[in-house]
Amino acid sequence: MKKACELKIPFVWTxxxxxxxxxxxxxxxxxxxxxxxxxxxxxxxxFFGxxxxxxxxxxxxxxxxxCEKAKLHPEINWVAVEIRYDRARKTWLRLHRDNLPNLFIICGEASVVTRHYLPRESLSKIFVNFPDPWPKLRHAKHRLIQEPFLNDAACLAKPGCEATxxxxxxxxxxxxxxxxxxSAAWRxxxxxxxxxxxGSSFFADLWKKKGYSIHFMDYICHQ
Ligand SMILES: C[S@@+](CC[C@H](N)C(=O)[O-])C[C@H]1O[C@@H](n2cnc3c(N)ncnc32)[C@H](O)[C@@H]1O
Known part of the structure; x- marks a missing residue:
């Protein structure tokens, strides 16, 4: 069983x-x-080998x-992208606790990860589950789902890749x-x-309990 302290990140500035x-x-x-x-x-x-x-x-x-998806579908490789280190580390601990060799964690900002770090035309499926809504108008510029990000994500998608x-x-x-x-790539x-x-997640369960409607949008990459 892994401990959180075993993830040795070079946090020192230099x-x-x-x-x-x-x-x-x-x-x-x-x-x-x-x-x-x-x-x-x-x-x-x-990564997966x-x-x-x-x-x-x-x-x-x-x-x-x-983690639930990775358990249910060992025939697929799963990649989690999360900006917050504490949350990404929690996922990493689950990966080791549940022995999920088909899961990989990326701790980074989604737009940066997408633009610089991932192999092009390599994804069969993309999910964006409850991205921060930034509800105040003056903060709306921080929302992830905007055209430049969608165009970059399309470069990572294999033809026919679905995005939910x-x-x-x-x-x-x-x-x-x-x-x-x-974004011309997505229909x-x-x-x-x-x-x-x-499937369930912390926020899916929370919003369901509160009786909120959940919006699902499914697209295909035609690039
Ligand atoms: C509302 S929570 C949803 C978490 C999870 N999908 C769920 O349903 O429980 C949004 C998550 O997205 C992360 N996040 C927000 N902006 C991000 C970004 N630009 N890149 C990567 N992760 C981001 C936050 O740290 C947070 O963990």
Whole structure:
């Protein structure tokens, strides 16, 4: 069983750099050299060491949803992207506790990860589950789902890659649809997703308990 202290991240200012340690890619926040990273295929032994399809979840929080998926679908490689170190580390502990060799954790900002760190045309499925809604108008610029991010994500998608966006925030849901319409790569799949079988997460459970409606949007990459 792994302990949190076994994840040795180079936090010291002069030492900090992106680093891969035991199924965990750490990308520092205040760092100017992202473009120096050499993209490596998922078959690299430091990632999965095989060519199975790869599904990636952005904003994975404490990893409840993706760990469950990784258990249920060992035939797929799963990647969790989360900006907060404490949450990414919690997912890493679950990975080792539940012995999930088909899971990899990335601790980094989603736009940076997408633009600089991942192999192009390599993803079979993308999920964005409850990204922060930034409900105040003056903070809306921080929302993740905007055209530049969607275009970068399309570069990582294999042709026919599906992307599912989930939110409890009706305003953000409407904005997602607008931004997706601007990005030529993504078109609605026409699929109606069923919240019951989608899987549970901390925030999905919380919003369901409060009786909030959950918005599911499913798209396909045509690039
Ligand atoms: C509302 S929580 C949802 C967590 C999880 N998906 C769930 O359903 O329980 C949003 C998560 O996205 C993370 N996050 C917010 N902005 C991010 C970004 N730009 N890149 C990566 N993660 C981000 C937050 O740290 C937080 O853990």
């Amino acid at each position: 030492d900090r750099r992106p680093i891969i340690l035991e199924k965990f890619l750490y990308i520092p926040k205040a760092y100017d050299f992202h473009e120096q990273w050499e993209r490596t295929p998922w078959s690299d032994p430091r 095989n060519d199975r399809p790869v599904a990636l979840e952005y904003c994975s929080g404490n990893g409840q949803w993706i 966006f989930v939110t409890d925030d009706a305003i953000y849901a409407a904005q997602m649809v607008e931004e997706l319409a601007k 609605p799949s026409g699929k109606i997703l069923d919240g019951e079988s989608y």
